[in-house]
Amino acid sequence: MTLSADALTKRFADGTLAVDGVSFTVAAGECLAIIGESGCGKTTTLKMLNRLIEPTGGSIAFAGGNVTALRPEALRRRIGWVMQGDGLFPHMTVAENIAVTPRLLGWDKARIDARVDALIEQVRLSVAEHRGRYPAQLSGGQRQRVAIARALSVEPELLLLDEAFGALDPLTRGALQSDFTALRRELGFAAVLVTHDMAEALLIADRILVMKSGRVVRTGTPADLLQDPGDAYVEDLLAMPRQQARAIERLEAGHA
Amino acid sequence: MPDRLDEAVASLPAYLGGHMQLVLSGLVVSVLIAVPLGILAARNRTLAGPVLGIASTLQTIPSLALLALMVPILGGRIGFAPAFIALTLYGILPILRNTVVGLQGVDPVVREAARGTGMTPLQSLRQVELPLALPTIIAGLRTATVWIVGTATLATPVGATSLGNYIFSGLQTRDWTTVVFGCLIAAGLAFLLDQAIRLAELAARERKRAPAFAGIAIAAVLAMGAALPLVTGTSAARGIGAGEGEVMAGIEGRTVVIGAKGFTEQYILAALLERVLEDAGADVEVRENLGSTIAFDALRSGEIDVYVDYTGTIWATVMEREEGAGRYDMFVRMAGWLREEHGILALGRLGFENAYGYAVRRDWAEVNGIATIGDLSGRSVRVGGDPEFFVRAEWTRSRDAYGLQDVRTRPMDSTFMYGALRDGEVDAVSAYTTDGRISDYDLVVLDDPLQILPPYDAVMLISPDAARNPALAGTLSVLLNAIPAETMRRANAMVDLDGATPGEAAAWLYGEVVVSTD
Numbered sequence: 199m200t201l202s203a204d205a206l207t208k209r210f211a212d213g214t215l216a217v218d219g220v221s222f223t224v225a226a227g228e229c230l231a232i233i234g235e236s237g238c239g240k241t242t243t244l245k246m247l248n249r250l251i252e253p254t255g256g257s258i259a260f261a262g263g264n265v266t267a268l269r270p271e272a273l274r275r276r277i278g279w280v281m282q283g284d285g286l287f288p289h290m291t292v293a294e295n296i297a298v299t300p301r302l303l304g305w306d307k308a309r310i311d312a313r314v315d316a317l318i319e320q321v322r323l324s325v326a327e328h329r330g331r332y333p334a335q336l337s338g339g340q341r342q343r344v345a346i347a348r349a350l351s352v353e354p355e356l357l358l359l360d361e362a363f364g365a366l367d368p369l370t371r372g373a374l375q376s377d378f379t380a381l382r383r384e385l386g387f388a389a390v391l392v393t394h395d396m397a398e399a400l401l402i403a404d405r406i407l408v409m410k411s412g413r414v415v416r417t418g419t420p421a422d423l424l425q426d427p428g429d430a431y432v433e434d435l436l437a438m439p440r441q442q443a444r445a446i447e448r449l450e451a452g453h454a
Numbered sequence: 455m456p457d458r459l460d461e462a463v464a465s466l467p468a469y470l471g472g473h474m475q476l477v478l479s480g481l482v483v484s485v486l487i488a489v490p491l492g493i494l495a496a497r498n499r500t501l502a503g504p505v506l507g508i509a510s511t512l513q514t515i516p517s518l519a520l521l522a523l524m525v526p527i528l529g530g531r532i533g534f535a536p537a538f539i540a541l542t543l544y545g546i547l548p549i550l551r552n553t554v555v556g557l558q559g560v561d562p563v564v565r566e567a568a569r570g571t572g573m574t575p576l577q578s579l580r581q582v583e584l585p586l587a588l589p590t591i592i593a594g595l596r597t598a599t600v601w602i603v604g605t606a607t608l609a610t611p612v613g614a615t616s617l618g619n620y621i622f623s624g625l626q627t628r629d630w631t632t633v634v635f636g637c638l639i640a641a642g643l644a645f646l647l648d649q650a651i652r653l654a655e656l657a658a659r660e661r662k663r664a665p666a667f668a669g670i671a672i673a674a675v676l677a678m679g680a681a682l683p684l685v686t687g688t689s690a691a692r693g694i695g696a697g698e699g700e701v702m703a704g705i706e707g708r709t710v711v712i713g714a715k716g717f718t719e720q721y722i723l724a725a726l727l728e729r730v731l732e733d734a735g736a737d738v739e740v741r742e743n744l745g746s747t748i749a750f751d752a753l754r755s756g757e758i759d760v761y762v763d764y765t766g767t768i769w770a771t772v773m774e775r776e777e778g779a780g781r782y783d784m785f786v787r788m789a790g791w792l793r794e795e796h797g798i799l800a801l802g803r804l805g806f807e808n809a810y811g812y813a814v815r816r817d818w819a820e821v822n823g824i825a826t827i828g829d830l831s832g833r834s835v836r837v838g839g840d841p842e843f844f845v846r847a848e849w850t851r852s853r854d855a856y857g858l859q860d861v862r863t864r865p866m867d868s869t870f871m872y873g874a875l876r877d878g879e880v881d882a883v884s885a886y887t888t889d890g891r892i893s894d895y896d897l898v899v900l901d902d903p904l905q906i907l908p909p910y911d912a913v914m915l916i917s918p919d920a921a922r923n924p925a926l927a928g929t930l931s932v933l934l935n936a937i938p939a940e941t942m943r944r945a946n947a948m949v950d951l952d953g954a955t956p957g958e959a960a961a962w963l964y965g966e967v968v969v970s971t972d
Contacts, residue, residue, distance in 0.1 A: 272572070274569065275572030285566065285570070289586055298571045
């Protein structure tokens with residue numbers, strides 16, 4: 199077991215109950231998608247996992263220990279973090295962005311350089327072309343690839359992704375999603391991925407956790423959910439990708 | 455003209471060096487205060503409001519007033535300290551404001567990314583937020599630099615040596631070569647410092663060496679400029695008695711600091727006192743261009759040992775007396791009050807008075823039949839005068855006594871008022887009765903039958919510390935009652951009309967009043 203969250207709760211200072219008793223586990227190498235509409239508490243849940251937001255109730259175990267046993271910074275250096283809108287440091291080159299966490303951990307220069315080059319190749323960028331560029335000189339898809347490389351810099355067991363592919367055009371998003379799945383298979387890290395896009399969850403997650411108003415309404419594999427939504431809300435979330443898939447099928451049949 | 459330029463160039467090491475010392479120390483301390491304060495304020499919004507509010511309020515105080523206010527706040531200290539503090543306060547706002555704005559302008563996504571990659575708050579500040587805010591902070595630093603270089607020229611009236619010495623002296627003696635020279639040097643300095651900072655920033659951002667070297671080279675040259683006064687040995691000394699408790703005797707080999715306010719007569723008298731004291735073997739230093747009340751504060755605190763003031767000024771401005779008094783009565787009461795209240799020794803009268811008087815053109819007076827101040831009553835005349843005059847009691851009292859309510863006042867620098875009167879831009883001015891231009895421009899001083907305008911006898915005042923050394927008073931007593939008004943007027947005219955330097959006029963005056971009495 200890589201991660202387990204038990205009765206995770208967050209009540210903000212203004213009294214809003216954003217997350218209300220959420221429990222789940224993530225096995226080694228597994229990809230869990232948390233899905234729900236805006237304001238359902240999915241991003242708050244994700245940020246509690248690496249203590250960007252401190253929970254007001256419940257507990258989180260990571261790699262066999264309670265996360266509160268570590269300093270928050272030390273915890274975050276062990277967990278990869280990819281955020282919406284890439285979050286790259288605009289004043290640092292691609293190589294410097296990827297090297298941030300290794301430098302915080304005090305790696306020597308040769309080890310950092312080798313690691314940076316390997317990661318640039320792994321996310322399908324070119325060392326020769328992209329290593330010394332600044333984020334502003336890259337496309338949106340390239341920036342998100344650098345963000346994933348940065349999150350993987352210290353070979354974490356767990357990656358957290360907050361709407362990581364949300365801001366990209368559909369073609370780029372598709373390429374990045376399949377590359378991400380391939381990378382996960384190759385490197386074997388576990389991932390928790392927050393998204394509001396059911397199609398994305400169905401395509402790249404091993405398991406899906408559906409949240410509504412701060413609570414878990416359904417957990418299951420993509421196949422489980424498609425066979426038995428078990429809840430009107432989950433049904434609604436599945437309706438759109440299903441309709442789209444059927445419409446495309448009909449169009450293709452009509453042309454044939 | 456070439457003489458004037460030569461003289462200006464000769465003073466350059468001292469003036470530029472003094473200016474650089476003020477600017478560099480003011481800037482460094484501004485940064486040391488403003489950047490940490492800005493970082494705190496950017497992180498704490500409840501702090502940001504008051505901090506920026508206070509800094510902005512300081513900025514709205516006119517720079518000359520802020521400089522002058524520092525003198526009484528520091529208990530009468532003049533010179534580097536009050537100027538340095540005022541310039542530092544002045545430099546804080548642009549740096550502080552830009553630090554806050556720059557840090558608050560960092561994208562929240564980037565700040566969260568810094569936390570998400572495992573940076574501590576301090577690491578986030580140093581590696582992400584400050585580098586991203588740096589261009590904005592540097593822009594604030596450049597603004598502060600240009601402001602401080604300009605404002606430092608106003609440090610002259612509080613007794614700090616700066617490029618303002620050219621401007622203030624040149625303005626008072628109508629020596630435009632010197633004024634323009636001072637302005638050009640100050641502008642050049644602002645430009646060079648601004649470029650040095652720009653190049654250093656460019657080098658830091660682009661990680662290039664060439665601009666870094668250029669920036670460092672400019673900074674090094676400027677720092678050497680700041681060290682000039684140390685090399686040439688013109689660093690400021692305190693007064694003769696400062697910090698020494700024992701009664702001293704003798705004057706030979708001692709350093710005496712002479713003060714002077716910022717107008718021609720004061721420059722000449724300071725140079726005359728200097729000559730007399732040097733004859734007695736003293737080392738003399740002159741602090742010119744002091745503001746009117748600043749000179750008195752500096753004397754009281756022992757920053758200067760001696761200067762010449764005027765009975766009416768002390769009476770109205772320092773003693774804050776509303777009522778008038780006769781010439782001798784005023785002197786005796788003033789001397790007693792100064793000795794009792796402040797320990798200041800009023801050595802005695804130089805023999806002339808430099809009073810305020812209403813001067814008009816002779817032809818205009820004859821055509822309009824005007825002989826006394828009261829004859830101006832009921833006419834819509836324009837009266838020019840130095841700004842100090844119109845806040846003094848003699849203006850309000852003469853206005854009320856002679857019915858001058860319809861008069862339109864036009865405050866202006868005293869340098870320009872005689873020319874304005876001659877050219878018909880004003881009809882009367884609050885003239886200084888010893889000014890050489892009164893006879894040269896064919897002006898007449900109107901009678902004051904009600905004796906509203908008080909006497910302004912020139913008197914030598916000696917600081918409490920220096921008064922313990924009888925040799926100083928003894929040496930200067932050669933000047934008592936030695937200078938008739940006509941002689942002083944001629945010395946002033948040499949400078950204001952004939953283009954002589956104050957030193958040359960003082961040499962002539964020395965020949966007239968000291969040598970002839972020997």
